[in-house]
Amino acid sequence: MTSAARCPALSHLRVLDLTRVRAGPTCCRVLADFGADVIKIEAPDGIDPNESMSGARLGYDMQNLHRNKRSLTLNLKKAEGLAVFLKLVATADVVVENYRPDVKERLGIGYEALRAINPRIILASISGFGQDGPYQKRAGFDQIAQGMGGLMWITGLPDQGPVRAGIAVADSTAGLYAATGILVALAEREKSGLGQWVQTSLLEAQIAICDFQAARYLVDGVVPPQAGNDHPYSTPMGVMQTSDGFINIGVGGDGQWQSLCQALELPGLATHPAYATPDDRFRNRPALMQLLAPFFLGDSSANLLAKLERHSVPAGPIYHMDEVFADPQVRHLGIAQTVHHPLRGDIALVGQPVGLSRTPASIRTAIPDKGEHSDAVLAEAGLRGDEIAALRQNGVI
Known part of the structure; x- marks a missing residue:
């Protein structure tokens, strides 16, 4: 199968992707689908005790989140690994991370450290509750944000009790808001020549996506009730x-x-x-x-x-998911897009839901093997073959 052409829209950009689970990968997927060179930086095997949180690498979720990316293994807890990362930062455009806010400072990759190396760098940070404040160090998960952001008390039937949405609303929305912030920062950089720090959180994203229900309280003081399948104020x-x-x-x-x-x-x-x-x-x-x-x-x-x-x-x-993708309009829109995986064969993934007349998004490659592009990325950064071999020997990559 011939791979789709790389979208030229963001092909001039290099993105260092330090993210995992969903919010951060969603952000980086947008950039990758529109042509950015997204380098997914992962810890070598045995380093990250929470690696399993992201799910099976060959599973549907990882396939959908990490297409169009290259993979570099790098142990940032080792001085040699940190030095390699900072070398990559020098020529990168964007770094995306969704660590707890204090982790990047401990690793030595906070915004001030990155800006000292590359004043044009844009750092996008996605956290559970914000980069500071009383909940700064709390671990954030989608359902927790759904509860704290008000969604679970406006979802479900009246008097049913709180109900979570069937998708990761806060995670996915935070990823999309982060991508929006990055694109705004890139556009502003064309004028100032400087990067900046883009921040969002699951909690902020969840509140924002509640939109008119949140405004209903802020403007009129009305706490929206559960309305089940009825519209909050239009009938029938x-x-x-x-x-x-x-x-x-x-x-x-x-x-x-x-x-x-x-x-x-x-x-x-x-x-x-x-x-x-x-x-x-x-x-x-x-x-x-x-x-x-x-x-x-x-x-x-x-x-x-x-x-x-x-x-x-x-x-x-009202469709089940198999009926969704059988619908003639859905087929016409082409949101299910096929890509080839060397082990799973041809698989369909969920494409970008926005079309551009000259530079549409494309899905070109499936999720890479861990570290599949380590040698190539490091060689592009100027490392010699013996230096790369030494990093591998020392467990840095």
């Missing part, structure tokens, strides 16, 4: 059970309400005083949903979706 908008499954409907303004009533052949309901305005429909939501339920239960999902589409009522199926 949510999950409807059909004769053979479930669908989502989204009825916002009065025009869509009128269209829904036409689709269901309920003209009298459209003018009923109890449901005449959005506020009326929200205030009387339980009665309205109970009234609508039989009309959905009496027909199949496919028939209802076709009928609603004819009347321009927003609606859609």
